[in-house]
Amino acid sequence: MPTCRLLRLEVSDAGDGCPEIQRPAAEDTHGRGLQIVDALTHNWGVSPRPGGIGKTVWADLKAPELVPVPRTREAAAVTVTKGQSVRVGEQWRAVRSVATERYATGGLAVVLGLDEGPPLRLPAATALAVRGWDEVREAER
Template sequence: MAAAQNELTFRLSRCHRSVPRTRALAHAVLGEWGVDQDILEAAELVLSELVTNALRVPVPSDRQVGVRIARSLAEGLLRLEVSDAGSGLPQVRTPGDEETCGRGLLLVEALAHRWGVEDRVGGVGKTVWAELKAPDLASEPPEQKVAAVLVLPGQRVRVRGEWRVVGGVRSERIGADGSAVVLELDEGPALRVQPAEPLVVRQWEDV
């Protein structure tokens, strides 16, 4: 996983747990960005549909799905991107009343301000993207509570009442499908937490 103040990127294995994991991470980052509840729920749904579609694309089992969640404060937009290594382009369908699937892109089209498909940057396959209007996007305060996955090197994080400088951030696999965020600190042992766990951070200049 990689995080920056205005974006979050991560990769997903091709398994059924990847969709709820995506929703949890999206909920965490959009909540920290101050996104209105209605927009947050719409974004979670759109991203879930895009990830579900990507997981159904026939590709080798070792090819992961890439996800990027980004915000533009100037434009008041959220951008959701899902990349896969498959060929072909997604098509909006109108399924019959008896069909139980095939409505994903109809939901994306209804909820997104706009959406589209482009070649995958730096690899084979494609990226399906959707943008949602989010005029209430908040700027970053000097001190804030964020999901662990959003902590950056150079920030300070409050650990047991003390401020520690984050020297490095990496992800660590736990079991077959789980993961943790590991923060390397300037003092003491590394901090190992769940990606969505809230932590209080601030830029080092503000301390």
Template sequence: MAETSDPNEVTFRMSRASRTVPRSRAALHAVLGEWGVSQDVLETAELVLSELVTNALRVRVPRDRQVGVRIARFLADGLLRLEVSDAGSGTPEVQKPGNEEVGGRGLLLVEALAHRWGVAEREGGIGKTVWAELKASDIVAEPEGREVAAIAVRTGQYVRVWGQWHAVRAVRMEPFATGGLAVVLGLDDGPALRVRAGEPFMVRDGGVPSAREGKDDRPPEC
């Protein structure tokens, strides 16, 4: 998983597989849980992201091309933005299938649920990005210190493990052999940590507190 140090966004890439849709939805659920959105907004966001990722997976591109996902919040505007990028050409359009047709309603649903949506050229690569914004007036600013799920940890933050605070140098996401998502945290000292996406961590965005603080903490388990 490739993360930015911006506390208002999370980005990651996923392989083109049947489990990509539920995995992206699980990632969204973890992030929005930390951002304090209401259940209604969460459910709407899950539907919208599912449709965007599903459409991206249907695009004809080489199998090794991944799907990019970005989840961002705009506190001043009370907006949640979802972006899904793929390497395919063309511009998706809203279809109006007949009553007898089974498919073709993905973007119709997105248009109905989103505050606004659109398509843009993919930054730094070929293809496109389909985005949608949802109104989320209850979205909250990130507190200074708090407990978050592993999937919400970002590079540049400090996590408390092994009784000490460690700077996070790298974050990536990969599947567990038994199912579900794993987050691998590369730290400034010691081995990398591989934990489940929902594993709780205590994190800070600023400087490291005293070495005695949190000395009784135990390392998270995989």
């Protein structure tokens, strides 16, 4: 059975008053926003903003199996570290080891040992799509 988590959306303004669900006539061109919010969300409400100016209208949506997608960055191969993942073709591969070596012409190569397949040997400046950047940097602190 899938687990549900809540995704909260918030909109703030500096206006006075508290929004209320309207019951507009069929020909009215406004007044349906909170009806839509009420119909589509698990729960919603209004909270005062810190500092006492305005309000925040919030709504919780049920999000089955909500899992944050790791942030992807483009980075030079020479900056990739063990524990990150790189995109190889259409697949993401975990980096198990990182080494450098010199080409016969003198340029620097990066050799990435991956969780599957042969090592990936690239010029150091090659741009790669990388995930896990923030997690690895946080662990280094």
